[in-house]
Amino acid sequence: MTLTILQPGVQATLQGTPRIGARHLGVPASGPADPLSMALANRLVGNASDATAIEITFGGAAIRFDTPVSFAVTGAQSALAFAGRVVALHAAHTAQAGDELHIAPARQGCRVYVAIAANIDANVFLGSTSTYLPAALGGHEGRALKAGDTINLASVCVIPSMETPEDLHPVCSNSYALRAVEGPDFPASARRMWDETFTVTRRASRMGVELEGAFPHIPEDASHPSAAIFPGALQLPLGGRGFLLLADAQTTGGYPHLLQVIRADRHLLGQVRPGDRIRFLHRTQQQASDALRAKQALLSAWLPDFHL
């Protein structure tokens, strides 16, 4: 039982659970850039929240189902054509053998998730199927999907149609307000950062996105010995443009770590695309903790096994 990638779009990879506990060996988390959208797609087809699914950057992709199977699509706002009709995001659909799903280029947001009511065959490294391209780990032969790739499916299911509750549809936008706490290298001169709007440049990947705007001046002789860094960190390299880290980010770094986007809002980073505008909202550690619990409580009825 298989599905075939007809068009992968700009970049399509298999992603599953993140790799946790190996950053001291240089192994990044990987996993979906927007874990909430992937969990919502998996929920619609009866999978665990972190079951292996297809992550498609900017949409513009097509898949053929070679066996009867249910699927669901979430994430970036994209028109879907399935077996010749228009279908909706955030709903489970069932394909017959030979049916094609065409995902139009995303109008807003960055990453589309396709979950399949099946076990998607993928390489496993350190207990995770998530693709990490720089080291060819996990996924389909450790690489991005290509046109003509055949993905093996096991335990294929056809399930009744279901929709994500309306109030849980994430909102894609071209402008994000991300809650953040001060990072360990936040300088006193940086207070104005909270009033600035930053723009995402074309340097954007699963490792991170570059931001342009009025960043504080950090003296070049300021010493920052290499130290741990995590997704959600806003670093300021020497060139004066910020770099906001995503799921595949390096595990250690030596650039000033100005801000940390709080865990409650980190899933939004996976939908940020070049040209989008970003503001940072100042929060304390306690506010970050409260915000996380509040968002988690909203999600837990529909996604009982999902943790932000």
Added chain:
Amino acid sequence: MNDPAITFCGDDALRLSAPDRDGRLARARQLRTTGDWLEVVPGRRDVTVQFDPLRHTPTEALAYLSHTLATPAPPPSRTRETVELPVHFGGKNGPDLADISNRTGLSEAELVSRLLSEPLQIDMLGFTPGFAYMSGLDDMIEIPRLLQPRQQVPAGSIGLITGQCGLYALAGPGGWPIIGRTRVSLFDPVSDKPFRLQPGMQVRLVDAAAS
């Protein structure tokens, strides 16, 4: 914050200042055994722990860390594993060795013999899978990073910057001047033990041309 050695590193991580290498790695091992932390990552001057903020509030995480730190870390095992790596220095394998020689006024042979004179200590792994940060030449020998990072550095390449030596386990982009290369596989994802090198080990470089 009560302990001046601990700072927050975002909303779900804490950083413990630990300048001494052996003490730092011993702390990292101790913290890893408690099961309180998602990640325990030694840096060059500190150890950072990441916690699950749904399990622990920031105040609780701080209390757990302080509690563990109240007990001295078990001393490192007396036998330190040493890995021997044959290295091809200079030329195509080490395209920046000649430039470092010109810049520092030390001959290529002198630079290499200084690196071979004693085992290099692995401070930490990081950046990308298996990349090892090791002790390097004397801090007084100034070696800046490349102005333009390379798009592709071959796996096994050895880089040198001021005070540090780095081993590229994977092929990929890199900004350290490259002085040589080992053919030994440092990262093998299909092996039972994918990582040849670990923090706390020492590496003895051997001149492959001399053997």
